[in-house]
Amino acid sequence: MTTTEPPRAGGARSAAPVAPQGQGAFASLRAPHFPKVWAAGWIWNIGRWAMGFLGAYVANDLTGSPRLVQLTGSFMWGPLLFAGLIGGAVSDWFNRRRVVLVQLAVMVPLTALMGVLALQDALRVWMLYPFMVAVGIGWVVDMTVRRAMIYDLVGPEHVTGAMALEMLSSAAGLAMGALIGGTVIQTLGVGPAYFVVVGGLVAAVAIMWRVPSPPRAASMVPAGGRPSFLSTVADGFRALPANPALVSILGVTVFVDFFHFSFTPIIQVIAERVDATPSMTGLIAAATGLGMMIGSYWVAARRPHAGRAYVFGSMVACLLILGLATVPNYPVIVASAFTAGLAMGLFGSTQTALAITSTSDEMRGRAMGLLSMAIGALPVGMYALGELAQVIGAPAALVAFNLTGLVGIAVWVKVRPEVLSVR
Numbered sequence: 001m002t003t004t005e006p007p008r009a010g011g012a013r014s015a016a017p018v019a020p021q022g023q024g025a026f027a028s029l030r031a032p033h034f035p036k037v038w039a040a041g042w043i044w045n046i047g048r049w050a051m052g053f054l055g056a057y058v059a060n061d062l063t064g065s066p067r068l069v070q071l072t073g074s075f076m077w078g079p080l081l082f083a084g085l086i087g088g089a090v091s092d093w094f095n096r097r098r099v100v101l102v103q104l105a106v107m108v109p110l111t112a113l114m115g116v117l118a119l120q121d122a123l124r125v126w127m128l129y130p131f132m133v134a135v136g137i138g139w140v141v142d143m144t145v146r147r148a149m150i151y152d153l154v155g156p157e158h159v160t161g162a163m164a165l166e167m168l169s170s171a172a173g174l175a176m177g178a179l180i181g182g183t184v185i186q187t188l189g190v191g192p193a194y195f196v197v198v199g200g201l202v203a204a205v206a207i208m209w210r211v212p213s214p215p216r217a218a219s220m221v222p223a224g225g226r227p228s229f230l231s232t233v234a235d236g237f238r239a240l241p242a243n244p245a246l247v248s249i250l251g252v253t254v255f256v257d258f259f260h261f262s263f264t265p266i267i268q269v270i271a272e273r274v275d276a277t278p279s280m281t282g283l284i285a286a287a288t289g290l291g292m293m294i295g296s297y298w299v300a301a302r303r304p305h306a307g308r309a310y311v312f313g314s315m316v317a318c319l320l321i322l323g324l325a326t327v328p329n330y331p332v333i334v335a336s337a338f339t340a341g342l343a344m345g346l347f348g349s350t351q352t353a354l355a356i357t358s359t360s361d362e363m364r365g366r367a368m369g370l371l372s373m374a375i376g377a378l379p380v381g382m383y384a385l386g387e388l389a390q391v392i393g394a395p396a397a398l399v400a401f402n403l404t405g406l407v408g409i410a411v412w413v414k415v416r417p418e419v420l421s422v423r
Helices: 034-063 066-093 096-119 125-154 156-187 190-209 229-242 244-263 267-272 278-302 306-320 322-326 330-357 361-375 377-392 394-415 417-421
Strands: none
Touching: 034 066, 034 096, 034 125, 034 156, 034 190, 034 267, 034 278, 066 125, 066 267, 066 361, 066 377, 096 125, 096 190, 125 156, 125 330, 125 361, 156 190, 156 278, 156 330, 244 306, 244 330, 244 361, 244 377, 244 394, 244 417, 267 278, 267 330, 267 394, 278 330, 306 322, 306 330, 306 394, 306 417, 322 330, 322 394, 330 361, 361 377, 377 394, 394 417
């Protein structure tokens, strides 16, 4: 049974979490209100990936430049590098439900504006980049605020399963967002594709509106009172050296996101080698997401050793993606994207849970902020990959990046093996 507190001034009721009963892949879905938060996040993930696909498609269609295509990803993921820890402090300071609602609501008119510009044939490449920054800020909020809210709802016993389901929804968002984006572009055009995303965002707002604010752990409010917001941000950096496991986890994330996952926008360029249509290009990206879904489900169902699955998945993904870069055959490209996605499902479904469980209650939001900053290596990697692809070609650049990433992960884990001990 869920207990509730009286309504607070200016906010929704606060619902005390009840630990979900049972085990299995979907046990966390029995926690009150978690299914709504998960569904809203799923819709956001579909929209986020669809907006990323649309941005890369428009940039490639207007310019044909690998550099400018990759920049759409750099601008989209850039806020994770620069605003991650601030987002974590926001998560620890403010009403999480309210912050998520504001983030979703702000994206509705911005996305509609992009749709109007596309319908009027007034959408230009330079307009993509500030919009992608706005999408990236929304991702920071989702990463640091909504995911910390999930822990409040399911508790420590089920957080690994809940975060595996989160990764499943993110992977499904990649698959569905790319498929929807490619299919709607091919049948109706870019403008209607943006308005499909608007409809999803409105639905996510409606779902989150029905979620009460979960209470914070008592340890999150120090006996001496809450420190200033800037002190909260600074504490995140100061606490990092004292947590070697978190340092080890973040290092693997940096290598994976810089060298491996930076390939997603350049799929548009790779697809041109086999004369893929927009819907066929969407299927390549969707294959990655589908593989990640299956890998994430396996983690949720089997509960493997999280640290080892995290490292193993990241290294195997770097190897399996090489088929996409080296074989100019459409079925092979799709198969390579799918199998690399399987491995990435192991990495992604354990990543958040490892970061959350390796830190204390009062630092949880800031740990998520530090994780988002580590993921912020992705936009830098996207830019670097685009520059290298401009010089030596997209296939050769992808091979060089992933082999370097594979070696880098191996060396990092040899030097900082703490992640292998985290279950």
